[in-house]
Amino acid sequence: MNEYGNSFFATVKNSFKELKKYNTNDIFILQHIDPIVLGFLLLLKKYKNIVNVIHTDIVRYYKISRIQKRFFLSLLFFILRNKQFVFVSKEAELKARSFFKLKKTKTIYNVYEFKEKKFAQNLGEKIVLGFISRFHSLKNIDLAIRAIKALYEQGTAVSLKIYGSGPEEASLKEYVKEMNCEDYIIFMGESDKIKEIYNSFDALISFSVLEGLPTVILESIHYGKPVFHTDCTSGPR
Template structure:
């Protein structure tokens, strides 16, 4: 018999990102299955998913601005709650917790959820601020492999991680991301196959360079002559918004591209779109694709590292595009058979992402740590 089933989830914020969405979803399902769950966040600035959090999950807010200031607060939390297992959804926090364990000889198991293609993410750190370049990146590089276990969301992520840290080969596995609860519930109570699609293509995500929305705008400009009634809707916010609007103007399609901003409720956008496009430079395991498919909307994505080629089954739930090939993206958009895809094919293609399936894998792993 196991003792009380208790787990702590640690994440920086509950803002509107993929890691935050997955964190809340998995915390909720653990709580629903009888676990004592603490969700520890640094702060609630720009929170977007607080309303999704189950009342069965205990929310602990440390009230610190950044990960670099969180060490003492995390240490106090661990001592006060006699924490023994932590599932971490952030590289910096994984490293901080590892350093605390070394210095204070804490008896805590650290399971880190790898949030992206590790090698690509490290390159990005070196391109950010001086703090990220000279402090964060070297510390992650030196300490990250000292966690007890790493969960990846795709086989590509795992292979990339092991190529950098061969010593993690026996201490890492793949667990796919779950379909968010609110999308599952909507699909249960509504007949998605009867929804009449509207005349727009969809992009959803942070408006940052790595998401490649500039490629989507350029490709879209090449199909408006054949499909003058189509629009491109871009949902999200970020530092690239002004530049993306300028690109739309440059290609004379500013009147056909709608910048919708960040939306807490994304179901209607997925539901009525003809197709969702993901032109990322790199990914980990893009939630956008499984979310769109779960709402009966097929997808088009670059075959980038990593994730899309483990979700998309060509012709069954969407199409893969040659990586960073705008001509191929335009061709797929131009010739996309919008009404070809079968609802059952779409739904069956993401069975591995059902929340109970994902939960069971997480639970089995966590219970294996004594």
């Protein structure tokens, strides 16, 4: 949906115009909050086959949001409480079902095909850590930057490669510059070359506040990389 606008309302409005081209009997699978709002508009236009997919601990997200967003989410889930919701974590499903009084919920875990066993190889004397994420405040990338800086200043031979993009990209790059960490904290951008990404570091780290079931954990296991992840609900548990 990001290609349809730079703001929440523009994105929903333009996406709605695009989806109105489809037949009312078509099936729509809507993932995350913005598309679910879009799905509500589609329901008003008599589109019936809509599945809402939640990829995070929506209850935790609700509790740490501002009062305006909490009101909006409460209203949205109240209106859609009898509609189908799919979660990628059983814990997230049970919490949301109880908290928002949802009637039709199901868990379908993220699927990852382990084609062959991979084994971790140390890249050298220096420890190279990887961070793969959307650049959002909930991911606590700034905390990872401070942690790596602290290790480096203690004499640990360590570096961090950050893969991804998002709304906080510019501010995070400026933060690294201000912290004088550019020599050992490197922004790698986005890439679809999964094997190359995981072969570029020794272990994966994540300081995320909340998750659904992170695919990066499954990928890290596949490529034999240790994972150091915050113990957030419906994340690595």
